[in-house]
Structures are given as C-alpha cells and as structure tokens.
Amino acid sequence: MDETQIRVSRPMLKVLKIMIERPQTPYSGAEIGREVDLGSGTLYPLLQRLENAGWLKSDWEDVNPSEAGRPRRRLYRLTGHGQTLAGRALAEVQTAPGVLAWGS
Amino acid sequence: MGLLTSLLEWVVAFVAGFLGHVVAHDFCEVTPMISEKIIEAAASQLPVSIRERYLDEWRADLWDQPGSIAKLKWAFGCFWSARRLRLQDACASRNRMSIGFTFENGETVRLDVATLTWLGSTLKLLTLTAWLPMPLRTKLLQGVTSASAVVTAKRYGAVPDQQRLRQLLLVLSRSSNKNVQLRFYIDGIAAKEALGDLWSDDPMGPTQKALEMIPELKKGRKQ
Numbered sequence: 001m002d003e004t005q006i007r008v009s010r011p012m013l014k015v016l017k018i019m020i021e022r023p024q025t026p027y028s029g030a031e032i033g034r035e036v037d038l039g040s041g042t043l044y045p046l047l048q049r050l051e052n053a054g055w056l057k058s059d060w061e062d063v064n065p066s067e068a069g070r071p072r073r074r075l076y077r078l079t080g081h082g083q084t085l086a087g088r089a090l091a092e093v094q095t096a097p098g099v100l101a102w103g104s
Numbered sequence: 105m106g107l108l109t110s111l112l113e114w115v116v117a118f119v120a121g122f123l124g125h126v127v128a129h130d131f132c133e134v135t136p137m138i139s140e141k142i143i144e145a146a147a148s149q150l151p152v153s154i155r156e157r158y159l160d161e162w163r164a165d166l167w168d169q170p171g172s173i174a175k176l177k178w179a180f181g182c183f184w185s186a187r188r189l190r191l192q193d194a195c196a197s198r199n200r201m202s203i204g205f206t207f208e209n210g211e212t213v214r215l216d217v218a219t220l221t222w223l224g225s226t227l228k229l230l231t232l233t234a235w236l237p238m239p240l241r242t243k244l245l246q247g248v249t250s251a252s253a254v255v256t257a258k259r260y261g262a263v264p265d266q267q268r269l270r271q272l273l274l275v276l277s278r279s280s281n282k283n284v285q286l287r288f289y290i291d292g293i294a295a296k297e298a299l300g301d302l303w304s305d306d307p308m309g310p311t312q313k314a315l316e317m318i319p320e321l322k323k324g325r326k327q
Contacts, residue, residue, distance in 0.1 A: 029161060030168035030178075040165070040181030044158070045188035052192070061164075073168075074161035 006053045008089045011038055012046055016086040019056075019078050026075035028061075047076060055082030135172035139179035146179070146186040151193055158182075158189065 008016075014036040019027065027035075033043050050056040057079050061072040078086060143166060147159035162182045169175045
C-alpha cells in the first residue's frame with residue numbers, strides 16, 4: 001500500500017475540511033480541536049497519521065516563549081500533496097450516495 | 105426557637121458556601137498543576153524520539169485551553185492519545201529500524217533499514233562460508249556485498265553508500281569475535297534506546313539471531 005494512502009475517518013474529514021478551506025493557515029492542535037470539536041485523545045493520533053502520510057507538515061511557531069509569555073505552539077498545515085488528497089477525499093464523501101452531510 | 109433554627113440554617117448555609125468556594129478556588133489553583141503532571145506522565149509513555157516534541161506541543165495546547173476543567177479534560181485526552189501515538193509511531197518506524205553490533209572493544213556499528221535486507225542475504229552467505237578462514241571470507245564477501253549493494257539499491261531505491269558498506273564489512277569481519285552484542289533499535293540511528301540485547305559467546309550466534317530478527321523487525325512486531 002502506498003504510504004500516503006490512509007484510512008480517512010469521519011473526524012479526519014472534519015479536520016481536513018477546515019484545513020483545506022485555508023490551506024496556508026497554520027493551525028495548532030488546540031485550534032483544530034476547538035474548530036472541529038475533537039478531544040486531544042482523538043486529535044493527536046489523527047494528526048500524526050496525516051503527518052506520517054505526508055498530508056500535513058508541522059513546525060514550531062516562530063515566537064520567543066519568554067516574550068510571548070506562553071509556550072510556542074506546534075503548527076500544522078496541509079502540504080501540496082495533502083491538499084490534493086484531502087480535496088479528493090472530501091469530494092468522494094460529498095458525492096457518495098447515502099452519505100449524510102456532516103458539519104456545516 | 106424558630107428564630108434560632110433559621111439562624112442556624114443561615115450559619116450552616118454560609119459555612120457550606122464558604123467552604124465550597126474555598127474548595128472550588130483550591131481546585132482551580134491546583135488543576136493546572138495536575139494537568140501538567142498528567143501530560144508529563146503521558147509523554148513519558150512515548151518513544152524517546154517523539155517524547156520531547158509532544159510534551160512541548162501538549163504544554164502549549166494545554167495553555168490554550170480555557171478554564172480548569174477544559175485543561176484537565178485535555179490532559180486526560182493526551183494521556184489516552186499517548187498510547188495510540190506510541191503504536192502508530194512503532195508502525196511508522198518500520199522504515200527507521202536498525203540493528204547495532206557492539207563488539208568486545210566497545211565499538212558499536214549500526215545498520216539502518218536500507219541495509220537490513222542486504223545484511224540478511226549477506227549473513228546467510230556468511231553462515232554458508234563459516235568454514236573459511238576469516239581473512240579469506242572477508243575478502244570473498246567484500247566482492248559479494250558490493251554486488252548485493254547494487255541489487256539492494258535498485259530494488260529499494262536507497263543507495264547503500266560507502267559508509268554503510270564499510271559498516272557492514274566491519275560487522276562481518278568482527279562477527280566472528282567472541283562476545284558480540286547484538287542490539288535492536290527502533291527509530292534508526294538517532295535512537296538511544298535499544299529494543300533488546302543479545303550476548304553470544306558463539307561466533308555465529310549473533311548473526312544467526314539477526315537473520316531471525318530481521319523479518320520480525322521489518323514487520324514492526326518488536327517494540
């Protein structure tokens with residue numbers, strides 16, 4: 001199996017949906033969790049799977065924690081390849097018969 | 105009497121309210137600390153290679169959680185996710201496995217996954233040629249391993265470089281020494297933690313063991 005192919009779950013689609021809307025915007029885990037209403041128990045393994053498959057990449061936020069007064073965040077964004085695959089996965093869900101619309 | 109009862113009720117309600125406030129206040133005070141401890145415990149379950157990254161990430165995301173209850177909930181979630189992250193990382197690490205050989209003199213050689221298949225076939229050859237004197241065997245194997253390197257490069261798209269070739273030859277030449285320690289690593293050359301060790305006084309022991317272990321390591325069963 002191709003390493004970039006992963007089983008796309010419903011929570012994963014939710015994450016991909018918000019990320020594909022603004023592909024250049026980096027999101028922290030906390031922001032993604034808040035946006036899609038996912039707990040940390042589900043979120044981080046999901047992000048790791050997407051990252052391992054090359055759909056997402058993550059980097060540390062470019063801030064000085066002492067100046068910002070908070071720890072630096074790990075920010076995720078879609079890769080070019082991830083955008084293509086995410087778009088395809090979302091399109092498949094939207095066109096699949098009998099699939100209820102999810103999210104808003 | 106009625107007035108006294110009302111007064112008592114009022115005092116009890118006041119005290120209960122006050123204590124409730126104190127307890128709630130204390131709970132809010134200690135919850136971030138408890139959450140932090142939970143996150144540290146969660147991160148400690150992770151493999152070394154990803155431990156620090158997730159600890160920092162979780163701390164930052166915990167900081168962003170509004171309120172004590174949300175922080176606590178997030179921290180418990182991290183504890184749960186650590187287990188799954190560990191499993192997923194083990195699967196993803198299949199391509200980052202390595203085998204290390206530690207020799208009597210303390211020298212360690214590690215081989216990464218691109219070399220493993222190559223090593224497997226070469227070790228078979230080593231077993232077959234065990235009856236040969238070592239200098240002759242090393243010389244013979246040198247040519248064979250170079251050829252194997254080309255085959256491996258074509259098949260796996262990873263070119264075993266000169267350094268790897270030297271490492272392998274070193275393993276082969278030293279494997280006949282007594283007291284060879286075979287170490288199995290996950291996470292490739294960066295890992296500090298060995299999966300397991302095997303000491304052997306039998307010169308062919310470690311190489312035979314490596315032959316048995318390689319397929320298992322490649323399947324990611326060993327953690």
